[in-house]
Amino acid sequence: MSSLIKSSIARKVVMALSGLFLVLFLALHVTINFTSVISPDTFNQWSHFMGYNGLVQYIMQPVLILGVIVHFVMGIILEYQNTRARSIKYTKYKGAANSPWVSRNMIITGLVVLAFLGLHFYDFWIHEMTYKYLEAKPEDPTRYYIETVEKFAPIWRTVIYIVSFGLLSLHLWHGFASSFQSMGLNNKYTPSIKSFAKIYAVIVPLVFVFIAIYHHLNPITH
Amino acid sequence: MKIYLKIWRQKDASSKGKIVDYTMDGVEGDMSFLEMLDILNEDLIAKGEVPIEFDHDCREGICGTCSLQINGRPHGPDRLITVCQLHMRSFNDGDTIVIEPFRAKAFPVIKDLIVDRNAFERIQQAGGFISVNTSGRTVDANNIPIRKENADKAFNAAACIGCGACVAACKNASAMLFTSAKVSQFALLPQGRVEAAERVQNMVKQMDLEGFGNCTNTGACEIECPKGISLENIARMNREYLSASIKG
Numbered sequence: 001m002s003s004l005i006k007s008s009i010a011r012k013v014v015m016a017l018s019g020l021f022l023v024l025f026l027a028l029h030v031t032i033n034f035t036s037v038i039s040p041d042t043f044n045q046w047s048h049f050m051g052y053n054g055l056v057q058y059i060m061q062p063v064l065i066l067g068v069i070v071h072f073v074m075g076i077i078l079e080y081q082n083t084r085a086r087s088i089k090y091t092k093y094k095g096a097a098n099s100p101w102v103s104r105n106m107i108i109t110g111l112v113v114l115a116f117l118g119l120h121f122y123d124f125w126i127h128e129m130t131y132k133y134l135e136a137k138p139e140d141p142t143r144y145y146i147e148t149v150e151k152f153a154p155i156w157r158t159v160i161y162i163v164s165f166g167l168l169s170l171h172l173w174h175g176f177a178s179s180f181q182s183m184g185l186n187n188k189y190t191p192s193i194k195s196f197a198k199i200y201a202v203i204v205p206l207v208f209v210f211i212a213i214y215h216h217l218n219p220i221t222h
Numbered sequence: 223m224k225i226y227l228k229i230w231r232q233k234d235a236s237s238k239g240k241i242v243d244y245t246m247d248g249v250e251g252d253m254s255f256l257e258m259l260d261i262l263n264e265d266l267i268a269k270g271e272v273p274i275e276f277d278h279d280c281r282e283g284i285c286g287t288c289s290l291q292i293n294g295r296p297h298g299p300d301r302l303i304t305v306c307q308l309h310m311r312s313f314n315d316g317d318t319i320v321i322e323p324f325r326a327k328a329f330p331v332i333k334d335l336i337v338d339r340n341a342f343e344r345i346q347q348a349g350g351f352i353s354v355n356t357s358g359r360t361v362d363a364n365n366i367p368i369r370k371e372n373a374d375k376a377f378n379a380a381a382c383i384g385c386g387a388c389v390a391a392c393k394n395a396s397a398m399l400f401t402s403a404k405v406s407q408f409a410l411l412p413q414g415r416v417e418a419a420e421r422v423q424n425m426v427k428q429m430d431l432e433g434f435g436n437c438t439n440t441g442a443c444e445i446e447c448p449k450g451i452s453l454e455n456i457a458r459m460n461r462e463y464l465s466a467s468i469k470g
Contacts, residue, residue, distance in 0.1 A: 007426055008398075008436045009463045078436045082394035085435030087327050091228070091241055092320040094294030095393060099440035104393050106438060178439040184461030186454045 009182075011078060016179035018071040023176055023200070025064055030207050037214050040145040047144035051128060072114055079107045102174040109171040116164035123151055152215035161212040165205035172201035223249040223310065226318040227262070229274055232331050235338075239331065241320070251311035255298065256281060256288065258310055275334040281306040283448065286383030289390070290335055291322040296387035296446050304385060304448045324386050326395035328432040341432040342384050342400060348428035349421035350404040352413050363413065372410045379406035381449040388443035388451070394435030399443040401429045402459035403451045409462055419466035426463050 032050070036043035050056050095104050102109065127147070131137050152158050176197035180190070225246045232239030249258055256278050263273035279287035288305040292298035298308040313319060321335065329337040354360055368376075380403075388399035405422050408414025414421070437456060444453045 006430070007463070007467075008430050008434075009426060009460050010467075012436060012460070013464065078438070082396075082435040082438070085327050085395040085433060086325050086393075088325055090291060090294060090322055090325050091230070092291075092294040092322070095440075095442065097295055097299075098391055098442040098445035099393070103438065103440040174439075181439045181453065181457050182437075182460060184457050184459075184464060186457030 008081075011074060012182040014070065015074050015078065016182035018067050018074065019175050019179045021067045022071060023172065023179075025067070026204055030204050033211050034207060036145060036148055037211055043148070044142055044144045047148075048139070048141040051132070051144075052139065068117065072110075075107065075110055100174065102170045103178070106171060106174060109167045112167040113164060113171055116160065116167075119157075119160060123157075146220055149215045149218070149220050152212055153219050155216065158212050158216040162209050165208045165212075168208075169201050169205040172205070173198060176201055223251065223313070223315040223317075225249045225258070225310070225313065226316075228318060228320045229335070230322045230331075231274065231334055232323075233333065235330055235332055239334075241322075249310050251309065253310045254281070254306060255290075255292070255308040255310065256306050275332075275336050277336050278306060283307045284383065286385035286448075289324050289337060289339070289386055291324055291390055293320055296324060296390035297385075297448055301445070302448055302450055304383075307448075324390035326386075326389045326434065328395065328397070328434050329386060329389065337386070339384070339386050341434070342386065342397070344432065345397065345401055345425055345428045346384075346404060349417070349424040350408075352408060352417060354413070366412055368411060375452075375454070376407050376410040378450070378452055379403040379410070379455050382407075382447075382451050383449060385448060387446045387448060389434065391442040391446035392435065392437075393440060393442065394438055396437045396443070397429050397432070397434040398437040398456045398459070399447060399451055399453070401425050402455035405459045405462060406455040409458060418462060419469065422459060422462040423466050426459070 032043070032046045035046060152161075177190075177194040180186070180193055185193075227244040227246060228241045229244060230239050231242045244262060246258065246262055253261075256276070259274060259276060266273045277287045277289050279285045281288075283304045283306060286304065288297075290297070290305045292305065292308070297303060297305050298312065300308055300312055323329075323331050323335045323337045324339075326337075328341040329339055332338050382400060382403035384400060386400070389395050389397050392399075405425055408421060409418050439453075439456075441453060444451065
């Protein structure tokens, strides 16, 4: 087991597992967010549940934050090692002839998504922590819809969300299916997994983009 | 054809190399790429200059010795061939061709276009074999029933000639395709199963020690491999490795 921890394969498996966990979380996130378009009350109920349920707050949330940190830190370690593995670069390197751009630039799409997460955490998570713990305001199950819609009022934030989800789509396009290969799964189901992963990589970010545009175009009028 | 060449020249392992320009007139489409370099070297020798060092041996696409990065791709622009099988008809009159050695920290340049690929040998020595009694009492391999599908996959893996194109093509200089081919060719056959767990652990450990990069599943290795070694082998190696490590 000790050799496993140090090996390049184990590092890739950690990357794959943390990535798949985040993919799963995205599905939950987009489902709850989508209710904000259909029914503000349902969105408020779900958001309140996620914000005050003990299991979600004290188990799921720390695990999620850990998942993001592990995925990010391992990505940086792998990138560092990979750069060192070719210390002298080619004068001419035709990567496009043998591999898609997204597969060669996961670090770029990943860092953009990480930067976006900074804004996203500032917008929602920091706001929630401040509301609940620093300001110790009382529970208000009706506030979430209004707060969310107001966030998308400025065009700059909506544009940042759209661009970031575009980059997330590219990241998922390669990363989702790639995680199965890293874990040693390449068999007769692989073409189906790849197709599903690509559909997921397009649909999920597209729904997030739709939600952002929808709320930007339908502001709350007081 | 008139061809403009930009070739990496490096006096020795410790010297700093650079790209040097050469122009070749009268290049025929039927010349192999290595013949073109042979003629260039004859010209250089005639002028009293030091010829360009490059690796080659069988010139039939079997030995895996030739190892040039041509216009940014290992073994040049055509698929499923080695440099020695590449012909000048793949280029056009007036083309500029950049020729470099395979680049990887684990493949240090010895001179000009020659790199030291002993890292592959050390990975092989770590487990790329089966321990059998060869005194004459060995069971004939043809007497052991093997599923056709497994035999085909083992054959695909065994076709690896260890040229290093996978490392050269990979943006991370990863040796996963090579190592996985050597693991797979045994793991798929009953003779190789006996030492399968030990083999994969030792070979992966050696691969990591050599300083190759990590696989990020770009698939460039599979595309550039002159023998068409499949990415399935990497997944198989990952599977074998995880299984062996967890079972201890």
